[in-house]
Amino acid sequence: MAAADPSDGHAPGASVAAACRDAGLVRLVATSDGDALAATGVLARALSAAGIPFQASVRSFPGDALGDGTDADVTVTVGATGGDVALDAHPASPAAYAAARELVPDAADPTLALAGVLAARAAPGDDPTTLAEDATAAGCEQRPGVGVPTADLVDGLAHTTFVYTPDSGDTEAYRTALAERDLPTERTADIDDDAGRRLASLLAFDAVRSGEAPPRAADAVERALRPHAGARCPFATVEGYAGVLDAVARRAPGTGVALALGHDAREAALDAWREHASAAHRAVRAADTSRYDGCVAVVTRTGPVETVARLVRDFRSPEPAVLVVGDGEAAAAGDAVDVGAALRTTAATANGTSHARGETAYARLDTSDPAGLIDAFREGLA
Structure with a gap:
């Protein structure tokens, strides 16, 4: 079939949808990062809803897969150039979301796409698609607190890779810090905004208290504060979802693909996230x-x-x-x-x-x- 011209480098959602719509089999090959993994999941779910068969994989270098024998009619690279069409913008999730809306509007998942944008450390409102508006309509609203994937705040603070602090990776240190400040260790439905703000202050202070942090640390830690919560999010916050996607894309790509496709991979993904975070924090230290x-x-x-x-x-x-x-x-x-x-x-x-x-x-x-x-x-x- 005739594929969309990838020469413009950033194929718009409509072009990707047109390339995939009549394919007998679509192959999706993503780079190993949270944004590309989320974008792959967004597009794959729409393909599934449209009845279009697909294969999805994650590679450090998607170009390595292009020479593999395949029966696919269309290959879409996500996060890199190559293939018949490429979603290589940074972030890629907004374009994937636009393509999903072209294919099957009701199957486009704004929460997953928003997680991809956050994994890319981008601002949700910077893309020209309807993603930010649709994510808000789906219940993704910011609230005081910290952007971790687990209701267990000790676990979340110790293992987040949005931030590095002197206590990163140390659950007992965070358990003690929360107790000393009379802060909850579990995110519950009745946690109030004041507790959320004090949790955010704790993490922000920890990120700069060692004296080794550069001025940019104050801006970087903001990405973990005032997180988005959403009814359709499989994790405690959308920022936490983003952190898990980024971790599994690098450490456990098979689990990552299953998670992005909406399969029951939450616990395996959290295990990979903890292992990835622990290894990263040890290496920094x-x-x-x-x-x-x-x-x-x-x-x-x-x-x-x-x-x-x-x-x-x-x-x-x-x-x-x-x-x-x-x-x-x-x-x-x-x-x-x-x-x-x-x-x-x-x-x-x-x-x-x-x-x-x-x-x-x-x-x-x-x-x-x-x-x-x-x-x-x-x-x-x-």
């Missing part, structure tokens, strides 16, 4: 860090490099760019810095490949020489 003019470099052998890069940038780095070098991989995060280009240069020196999403980038590398990678990244920033 134990990071072997070097500071240079314009960037901070971190070497880790255990942490999820993309999450570590973002947390170090937001809550630890005095410089605008962060490079995290892991075992055969690297990630970068920037604050008004083109880390995508710098990491692409770095990957080229190590027989690797990379892709960028917003202000972050990821690379697969063929080297065990962190010093050489750091030098290449610094040259790429220059």
Whole structure:
């Protein structure tokens, strides 16, 4: 069949819907991040409602899957270029939501799409679609509190990856902190706005109290405060949903796809979220860090490099760019810095490949020489 022209780079929802509408089989291949996973789920649910068969998967590099043998009539890449059509805008969820509305309006899930936008650290009102309005109509309204996925606030505060604090990963520390402030440990229907505001103040203070946090930390922690709650959300808050999607996209992609498709994967997803968060917080705490003019470099052998890069940038780095070098991989995060280009240069020196999403980038590398990678990244920033 004739597919929509992907040459414009950001295929609008109508073009994606047109490409999929008459397909006998659609293949969806997403990058391994929460926004792309959410966008895939939004589109997949609409395809299912329309009676269009599909396959869905998550890959660090979706291009790796394009050469695989498949019977699909249309391949949609989500979060990257390639395929017959590409939803490669950042965030991708609004365009996926528009495509879903074109296919089957009633099947378009604004709560999942909003979670994707939040996973991309974007503002819900910045897209030109009806997503923000539809999410509000679906009951997604902000309220005082913290954006965690669990009703257990100790669990949520200790494992959120929206924020890094000196107590991140330590449930007993947060249990003590809540008790000392006479704050609830469970989110219940009768929790009042005052308690929600005091919870938010606790997390905001924790994010900056160590004295190591850069000025941008105050803005970064805002994304975890005054969360959206929604009747159709499978987690306590939509921000919490976003955090879980991002974690499972990276740590347990099969579980992530099941969650995004609406299957009963909540508990498995929460387990993966906790494991991902614990690994990230340990890696930030134990990071072997070097500071240079314009960037901070971190070497880790255990942490999820993309999450570590973002947390170090937001809550630890005095410089605008962060490079995290892991075992055969690297990630970068920037604050008004083109880390995508710098990491692409770095990957080229190590027989690797990379892709960028917003202000972050990821690379697969063929080297065990962190010093050489750091030098290449610094040259790429220059």
